[in-house]
Amino acid sequence: MIRNQWYVVLQSGELKKGKVLGMTRMGEKMVFWRDASGQPVCQADFCPHRGVALSIGCLVEDHIQCPFHGFEYDASGKCVLVPANGRSSEPPKALKVVAYQARELHGYIYIWWGDEQQVYPELPWFDDLDDSFTTSDLVDHWTVDYSRAIENQLDVFHIPFVHADSIGRGNRTVADGPLAELKEDTLEIWVYSRVDDGVSTAKKASILVKPARPPFLKFRFPHLWMNRISEDVRITVFFTPVDNENCLIYLRSHQRFLKVPILRQLVAWTFNPANRHILNQDKRVVLTQRPKKTGMKIGEVLVPADGPIILYRKTRELLQKQPQ
Ligand code: FES
Ligand SMILES: [Fe+2]
Incomplete structure (x- = not known):
């Protein structure tokens, strides 16, 4: 597989709002969900606390919640809540889920598989395939x-x-x-x-x-x-x-x-x-x-x-x- 490219990983219809979807793509276990505005989110299906699959967790407001100890992560992968520490305490910075750039166009979900970029190239498509079809x-x-x-x-x-x-x-x-x-x-x-x-x-x-x-x-x-x-x-x-x-x-x-x-x-x-x-x-x-x-x-x-x-x-x- 060629790194540092956009890849289509799902059809838009496969990713329903409010649902958490675990899939293997690019040889990696990934979890997909939609944030409150409907934008697709793609992350490694791996809780950095103790390695549980986030895809068997659920969504709480705009976060994904790990099913084991309830830690919550936002779309960027940052941990926003460790319930055992209490709501008033700041979660450790090291608790970060790997997150992939995800975009949606032409009825597909694309992810960037590679290193973070300052500016991402355009999503691959053929421009003559327009709405007239x-x-x-x-x-x-x-x-x-x-x-x-x-x-x-x-x-x-x-x-x-x-x-x-x-x-x-x-x-x-x-x-x-x-x-x-x-x-x-x-x-x-x-x-x-x-x-x-x-x-x-x-x-x-x-x-x-x-x-x-x-x-x-x-x-x-x-x-x-x-x-x-x-x-x-x-x-x-x-x-x-x-x-x-x-x-x-x-x-x-x-x-x-x-x-x-x-x-x-x-x-x-x-x-x-x-x-x-x-x-x-x-x-x-x-x-x-x-x-x-x-x-x-x-x-x-x-x-x-x-x-x-x-x-x-x-x-x-x-x-x-x-x-x-
Ligand atoms: S393993 Fe995910 S919260 Fe503990
Ligand atoms: Fe053929």
Whole structure:
């Protein structure tokens, strides 16, 4: 996992006001709640007094209360009450819960996973995904590191095999290129696939030029992917790390080709079964991959069509090494 980045860790709807939610994200046990103004709070799920999970505690006014001895902590993690010492005494400064920056946007809760910053970068999103789209969401749990799930979505030549009855119909097994570029923190990928006509990919690849149309796939580090099916239909996924062997797929369909809002919402919902079917086809294969986490030297024998994956791995490694 790349430190010093924003990560989507929950959908907004998962975090209800007045409730305390314990979840593992980024390989750490975390507790989530909302303060009195509704802002999301994310903290280490660990009471600094004697190590109890705060997620089995409850909210008292604008504080989280540990279930063991009732110590209360505010959103910044500062201890504001030690009941055994009495309300009139100041709690020791050392009683501090680790707190993460948490923000909410586009129906997601983001946390900053890394060192405290003077100024935080903007939350990762694709700016052309605005309010003109109607959306529907689905969530899935995969028992692999998030890198495997990401690489599956950057891999364009599995489609005729894994999805032969859906998006891979037509037996277009030959992949020319693919063309992959890194622009700041975003990978852009154009896909060329065709039925095998006997012309080698090397020759075809040499004539590939960057087309005028926008890329078919975009991937913004550390974990946001978008498939641009058309100007009016997109799919995005946040690949959320749970730990080194588990991740969540927060998938959202976006469409605006229908103009009547109610019809548009109905159609948006019909996207979910199709997306679930395609996702299950991917999952069946990816869950068997070993090792569960990818890297530069894991003994795989890659071919030219794996170009986007190689670029992803190299960039990830650079970002992981970067002093921040
Ligand atoms: S362990 Fe949390 S208050 Fe004692
Ligand atoms: Fe797939």
